[in-house]
Amino acid sequence: MEAVLWYVLTGTRGGTNRVRILRALDERPRNANQLAEDLELDYKTVRHHLDVLEDNGVLEDSGDDYGAIYLPTDQARHHWDTVEKIIDQVE
């Protein structure tokens, strides 16, 4: 999991925005629309990053289609010190 976190958050082009999304969801779970608004990102960009983070087991959703709320998985919580270390580097 730790290697996945480093890779998905710092090894790819969209890493910085994924870190911002993760930080926002740690504060308070939100849906894709709220994230796009709060982070001033394109809705499609947010959707893409959410899918990548879900595929990698970092996030899970509540399953209500469009209104689905996203939050960190237990697995990600378990390695949250790594996430925090990465988040700290972004502002």
Add this chain to the structure above:
Amino acid sequence: MAVLIDAMRVLSALNVLLLLGLGYVWGRNFYRFRSKHTLGLLVFAVLLLAENALSIVFFVFNFEGLTAWVTDPSFVPTIAQQAMLTLRALEFAGVVFLTWVTWD
């Protein structure tokens, strides 16, 4: 077989382009995160970039007459050129795949 050497040149040039892109992404991320992981990716990209740039210097700019040696079948037989090309092609495939996973 000059065509084998030409293919090597083309693959080296494509590798340089892709590695510049990867170096840009990983360099920017390293500037941002300062993590050991991103540093590793960046160093990897820089070294592989150097390898391909050197290959272009050797086989395109005829450094010290090297190209003439490599393209002359009496010095480097076709089968040896094919082997060199195969290695370059595998490297290119690896870099393409890495670019694909890094670009999202």
